[in-house]
Amino acid sequence: MPNLHQPRRHxxxxxxxxxxxxxxxxxxxxQQAKPQAKPDIGHFMLPNGLEVVVIxxxxxxxxxxxxWYKVGAADETPGKSGLAHFLEHLLFKGTxxxxxxxxxxxxxxxxxxxxxxxxxxxxxxxxRVAREHLKAMMEFEADRMTNLVLTDEQxxxxxxxxxxxxNQRVANNPRARLSEQIDAALYLNxxxxxxxxxxxxxxxxxxxxxxxxxxxxxYTPNNAVLVIAGDVSTEEIRALAEETYGKVPKVADIAPRxxxxxxxxxxxxxxxxxDPRVAQPSMHRAYLVPSSSSAKPGxxxxxxxxxxxxxxxxxxxxxxxxxxxxxxxxxxxGWYSGSALDATQFGVYGSPKPGxxxxxxxAGIDAVIDDLVANGVTADEVERxxxxxxxxxxxxxxxxxxxxxxxxxxxxxxxxxERVQSWPERIRQVKPETVNAVAKTYLDKRRSVxxxxxxxxxxxxxxxx
Amino acid sequence: MPNLHQPRRHxxxxxxxxxxxxxxxxxxxxQQAKPQAKPDIGHFMLPNGLEVVVIxxxxxxxxxxxxWYKVGAADETPGKSGLAHFLEHLLFKGTxxxxxxxxxxxxxxxxxxxxxxxxxxxxxxxxRVAREHLKAMMEFEADRMTNLVLTDEQxxxxxxxxxxxxNQRVANNPRARLSEQIDAALYLNxxxxxxxxxxxxxxxxxxxxxxxxxxxxxYTPNNAVLVIAGDVSTEEIRALAEETYGKVPKVADIAPRxxxxxxxxxxxxxxxxxDPRVAQPSMHRAYLVPSSSSAKPGxxxxxxxxxxxxxxxxxxxxxxxxxxxxxxxxxxxGWYSGSALDATQFGVYGSPKPGxxxxxxxAGIDAVIDDLVANGVTADEVERxxxxxxxxxxxxxxxxxxxxxxxxxxxxxxxxxERVQSWPERIRQVKPETVNAVAKTYLDKRRSVxxxxxxxxxxxxxxxx
Numbered sequence: 001m002p003n004l005h006q007p008r009r010h011x012x013x014x015x016x017x018x019x020x021x022x023x024x025x026x027x028x029x030x031q032q033a034k035p036q037a038k039p040d041i042g043h044f045m046l047p048n049g050l051e052v053v054v055i056x057x058x059x060x061x062x063x064x065x066x067x068w069y070k071v072g073a074a075d076e077t078p079g080k081s082g083l084a085h086f087l088e089h090l091l092f093k094g095t096x097x098x099x100x101x102x103x104x105x106x107x108x109x110x111x112x113x114x115x116x117x118x119x120x121x122x123x124x125x126x127x128r129v130a131r132e133h134l135k136a137m138m139e140f141e142a143d144r145m146t147n148l149v150l151t152d153e154q155x156x157x158x159x160x161x162x163x164x165x166x167n168q169r170v171a172n173n174p175r176a177r178l179s180e181q182i183d184a185a186l187y188l189n190x191x192x193x194x195x196x197x198x199x200x201x202x203x204x205x206x207x208x209x210x211x212x213x214x215x216x217x218x219y220t221p222n223n224a225v226l227v228i229a230g231d232v233s234t235e236e237i238r239a240l241a242e243e244t245y246g247k248v249p250k251v252a253d254i255a256p257r258x259x260x261x262x263x264x265x266x267x268x269x270x271x272x273x274x275d276p277r278v279a280q281p282s283m284h285r286a287y288l289v290p291s292s293s294s295a296k297p298g299x300x301x302x303x304x305x306x307x308x309x310x311x312x313x314x315x316x317x318x319x320x321x322x323x324x325x326x327x328x329x330x331x332x333x334g335w336y337s338g339s340a341l342d343a344t345q346f347g348v349y350g351s352p353k354p355g356x357x358x359x360x361x362x363a364g365i366d367a368v369i370d371d372l373v374a375n376g377v378t379a380d381e382v383e384r385x386x387x388x389x390x391x392x393x394x395x396x397x398x399x400x401x402x403x404x405x406x407x408x409x410x411x412x413x414x415x416x417x418e419r420v421q422s423w424p425e426r427i428r429q430v431k432p433e434t435v436n437a438v439a440k441t442y443l444d445k446r447r448s449v450x451x452x453x454x455x456x457x458x459x460x461x462x463x464x465x
Numbered sequence: 466m467p468n469l470h471q472p473r474r475h476x477x478x479x480x481x482x483x484x485x486x487x488x489x490x491x492x493x494x495x496q497q498a499k500p501q502a503k504p505d506i507g508h509f510m511l512p513n514g515l516e517v518v519v520i521x522x523x524x525x526x527x528x529x530x531x532x533w534y535k536v537g538a539a540d541e542t543p544g545k546s547g548l549a550h551f552l553e554h555l556l557f558k559g560t561x562x563x564x565x566x567x568x569x570x571x572x573x574x575x576x577x578x579x580x581x582x583x584x585x586x587x588x589x590x591x592x593r594v595a596r597e598h599l600k601a602m603m604e605f606e607a608d609r610m611t612n613l614v615l616t617d618e619q620x621x622x623x624x625x626x627x628x629x630x631x632n633q634r635v636a637n638n639p640r641a642r643l644s645e646q647i648d649a650a651l652y653l654n655x656x657x658x659x660x661x662x663x664x665x666x667x668x669x670x671x672x673x674x675x676x677x678x679x680x681x682x683x684y685t686p687n688n689a690v691l692v693i694a695g696d697v698s699t700e701e702i703r704a705l706a707e708e709t710y711g712k713v714p715k716v717a718d719i720a721p722r723x724x725x726x727x728x729x730x731x732x733x734x735x736x737x738x739x740d741p742r743v744a745q746p747s748m749h750r751a752y753l754v755p756s757s758s759s760a761k762p763g764x765x766x767x768x769x770x771x772x773x774x775x776x777x778x779x780x781x782x783x784x785x786x787x788x789x790x791x792x793x794x795x796x797x798x799g800w801y802s803g804s805a806l807d808a809t810q811f812g813v814y815g816s817p818k819p820g821x822x823x824x825x826x827x828a829g830i831d832a833v834i835d836d837l838v839a840n841g842v843t844a845d846e847v848e849r850x851x852x853x854x855x856x857x858x859x860x861x862x863x864x865x866x867x868x869x870x871x872x873x874x875x876x877x878x879x880x881x882x883e884r885v886q887s888w889p890e891r892i893r894q895v896k897p898e899t900v901n902a903v904a905k906t907y908l909d910k911r912r913s914v915x916x917x918x919x920x921x922x923x924x925x926x927x928x929x930x
């Protein structure tokens with residue numbers, strides 16, 4: 001459940017009318033937490049290659065309708081960063097059959113909600129509507145899967161919207177700027193080092209032709225996953241899907257997603273970002289670690305448990321030591337961002353109390369980590385962590401949209417329906433030895449970037465740092 | 466002349482029989498230093514697009530024959546790092562007409578020397594022979610420009626050679642490992658962040674098909690520069706070139722070299738590399754600065770002068786302050802690596818005296834830089850630096866091969882014959898104000914990575930750093 005306690009991965013996707021937002025980073029909202037019991041999930045594939053997941057939820061006559069594409073920022077051509085996210089915006093520009101605005105107007109007219117999002121690994125679109133409007137949503141979404149029409153008159157203003165989004169979300173947000181710098185310093189070779197929203201100087205040069213070429217390369221039913229959660233049956237959806245998405249021809253073959261991988265990390269890195277808008281200094285460290293998809297069996301689950309013990313909430317080791325016992329910090333924690341196709345991040349962070357310097361805080365965090373690595377975790381801690389992780393996933397299951405996101409994110413980041421369903425059991429089997437082993441292997445500073453976020457001071461002393 | 470006093474850019478290219486080496490980094494040996502007087506340079510283009518530069522040097526009956534391709538590591542596809550350099554090795558594997566080994570044997574038989582080299586921006590091949598053998602060299606080199614034949618039997622063993630070269634030059638060389646890490650941390654987006662020799666896990670997967678595809682894409686006369694220096698006339702070379710290279714058809718169109726560029730640097734970065742083989746700890750800092758090709762008029766020349774004043778030899782500010790006056794260092798200096806198509810590096814470095822810690826040394830280096838930025842350089846210093854730079858370029862002109870390299874590197878890194886020839890005049894015009902301005906703009910820690918190279922200690926205290 002790192003999405004519930006992951007301070008640096010937020011990047012919510014609430015959109016207004018036909019405006020789509022980008023995730024802050026690769027892992028985005030859908031994490032490793034998975035439902036406990038096997039719900040009666042439907043799972044099938046249409047002849048055109050579209051994968052379909054149906055999550056019945058009969059409590060209310062509403063449905064969540066999501067289409068996920070297996071393409072994200074990490075699939076962009078170097079030099080064209082931001083293209084996946086820009087295209088996400090452009091998908092609201094209409095088709096020959098449904099001109100710009102009609103789809104969103106229809107969603108609004110029936111009292112629905114809509115949203116769209118881009119991460120390093122996927123791009124997704126969703127609507128939440130009363131069940132009788134589902135078919136209309138499916139028709140609209142199937143239409144824009146391959147029939148997008150773009151004119152320069154639509155593309156150029158949307159580029160301004162995206163640049164303004166960059167201003168708001170990154171350029172004027174010190175925490176986001178720091179994340180961008182940490183990601184770039186952590187990944188020496190893998191495209192996860194590039195921001196999902198793009199480097200500004202590259203966003204500025206994106207254009208219609210590039211967006212369309214990207215669309216034609218990646219938007220095809222055989223590269224998509226349809227997830228429908230709500231007051232529906234699998235058989236009902238099978239019929240509706242065949243009638244709507246089933247008519248979309250496969251327009252492209254999809255090559256395996258082989259991204260440049262990281263060399264073995266060799267040197268601990270540090271960076272300092274000074275920004276006049278910083279109100280509260282903080283320290284953030286990210287370690288390069290395997291994701292659910294790239295890990296050896298059991299390692300990703302052990303990293304979930306480790307993150308919980310070390311950093312989740314105010315019973316975590318970091319919080320207790322730094323905030324409660326030693327009084328060094330106003331906040332401290334840790335997280336693991338397991339849902340990613342390739343190597344991902346494990347993080348620790350803290351904000352010092354007034355009067356405490358960042359190096360002092362960092363030494364405190366290091367002491368907690370050193371102790372954990374040297375002496376290991378207890379069986380009790382592991383028991384508590386696994387129970388809590390599983391319980392939280394059960395509570396979260398209560399939310400229809402959350403369920404849909406779990407499956408969508410998993411299936412577009414190297415996971416599977418079976419892996420989603422076996423998650424509680426895999427967490428339950430985590431042993432203290434495995435947690436200790438991953439702590440020893442991965443909480444190695446050579447794998448890490450430590451970032452300080454500080455208030456930019458008036459120029460005294462060294463003016464250049 | 467940063468090639469003469471640039472501690473971290475060495476990467477010599479001496480080769481044995483048919484074995485080629487890689488440059489350590491982008492700038493390689495051919496720097497900004499250029500001949501003072503305009504020699505009687507010949508410069509023309511063949512109808513197939515091959516650019517030819519002739520540098521007459523009648524002192525001895527020998528010639529230096531070089532072919533430079535406008536392709537280097539920065540032109541590789543991500544995930545295929547090392548391909549440009551691997552192909553350089555494979556170019557010794559022969560053609561239908563001249564099977565593997567024949568060319569090198571011929572060079573040896575006539576008492577010649579040969580070499581090959583790869584940088585971020587170019588790949589080059591050269592022979593130095595008595596003048597009567599020039600035509601044979603041109604025939605061999607023209608033949609392998611487009612007629613390379615590769616079999617798996619040749620490619621696979623050569624991959625082992627390259628991996629062994631990686632072992633020797635990088636994996637077992639702490640200084641090279643540090644450079645690799647600094648480059649990777651300095652460039653957040655530009656391919657100069659990838660090592661020329663490649664990331665090991667990517668070198669391991671290179672193969673014949675990829676090498677041939679790269680060859681066919683980039684090895685074509687319209688992407689090459691022929692440089693001949695020695696006991697020859699332009700008219701003589703024109704005839705020989707037409708007879709040999711002139712018969713090579715253009716086999717590919719060449720797209721503009723547009724690499725992903727760097728975002729505005731925002732956060733000062735630091736890293737520490739611990740290696741058990743380190744005998745002498747040291748500190749190295751690289752700043753991201755414009756190259757001769759990417760700078761505004763006058764900036765690159767001012768950076769040359771700044772590097773000279775700050776860091777060249779034992780009259781430089783860094784050496785005098787740290788080694789002589791304060792006794793903190795056994796060595797200290799600075800350099801500017803101006804010859805590159807895109808943004809390049811300005812460096813400072815030092816090695817502490819026994820008993821001095823690296824942070825103390827770094828503070829000493831910072832004090833010298835801060836003083837220079839705050840108070841500027843003197844007219845005297847600029848006068849001395851420009852005179853010395855120009856004088857050194859005149860001395861260096863004495864070397865035929867050096868002259869050939871100046872032109873070859875310039876013409877494959879965005880420069881021109883005119884820019885090479887105007888170099889002394891441009892250096893002569895550097896004013897203290899311009900040096901002060903570039904110091905203020907570019908010696909900004911946000912643009913920099915500071916690397917510490919330390920001896921890996923036995924595991925005590927924090928075992929993970």
